Amino acid sequence: MNQAPVSRSMAAAMAGLVALLLTGLSMTAAAAERLYIFTENYPPYNAAVSGKGFAHGEEDITGICTDMVKAMLARVDYDYVMKMRAWSYAYDWVQERENHGLFCTARTDEREDLFQWVGPLASIKWTLFAAPDSDIKLTTLEDARGLKIAGYKGDVMSEYLVEQGFEVAMGLSGDVNAQRLVLGQADLWVTDGLVGPLVAEEEHGITGLKPVLVFRETPMYLALSKSTDPAVVADLQRALDAARAAGELDAVAARYQ
Incomplete structure (x- = not known):
């Protein structure tokens, strides 16, 4: 069977195309x-x-x-x-x-x-904290109804309380919530049991936060x-x-x- 010869330029173009495709596949794999x-x-x-x-x-x-x-x-x-x-x-x-x-x-x-x-x-332990001088006492989560709770947007604990009908003041982060407790801007702060005291002390020099209720662990x-x-x-x-x-x-x- 007679077959037209492939020109050198066409062969070079085909080789370049194959190399480009292989490079693209390699880059895709690397990205993956x-x-x-x-x-x-x-x-x-x-x-x-x-x-x-x-x-x-x-x-x-x-x-x-x-x-x-x-x-x-x-x-x-x-x-x-x-x-x-x-x-x-x-x-x-x-x-x-x-x-x-x-x-x-x-x-x-x-x-x-x-x-x-x-x-x-x-x-994490879902914990409600009160200010160091607070006299708030909670036996169950229901006892917190009517109290203003500091939380933050996207936090699973904060969103859970909102879904349950609690009053939660949402911020963009939880870093300032200990200060909000001390200033009387919130009655409680919902956060993890380890995170609360650590952030309060490191960010604001606040010690003695009161963990008044642990209501869930996740x-x-x-x-x-x-x-x-x-x-x-x-x-x-x-x-x-x-x-x-x-x-x-x-x-x-x-x-x-």
Whole structure:
């Protein structure tokens, strides 16, 4: 069979096209292997080394959950970027993007179908705090009805109380809520049992907050977007399980006690 010879220029063009396609595939694969992990300033679980409410790299972020996530990521062959941003911003940003995750995210029934989950990492105790000189006493959560509670936008505890019909004053972050208690702008502050006293002292020099009620405990996870490849999620879960089995997660928790 006679076949027209392929010209050198055509052959070169075809080779260039193949190389371009391969490069594109390689770039796509590389992009798929990069994870974008977000967290918030929520000491002692997540904290910026600088003491500010944001950070641009993993070396600038520490804390119980952060160190657990780092131990997990050290066991997988994925490139990743870790940043600290405001919770409400990161929560919305992560849901809409492939290979994006957010920690420490409380895993609740309301959030179950919004993410894919890797964990558990640590647990938070949903606590109502009063000012040091307050005489408020609570036996049940219902006793808090009629009281003004300080919370913040996107926080699972704050949103739960709003859904239950409590009066919650929402801010963009929880950092100022201890001060609002002392100034009489709120009767109670809903936050984690470890976070409240630590933030109050470090941010405002306030000590002696009164934990008047612990009304729930919830495990926290790394929440990954629904568009992230389930194989990536499974890799991360295996890595976290291996870190836990090796005693690394217990060692992290012990460092912060």
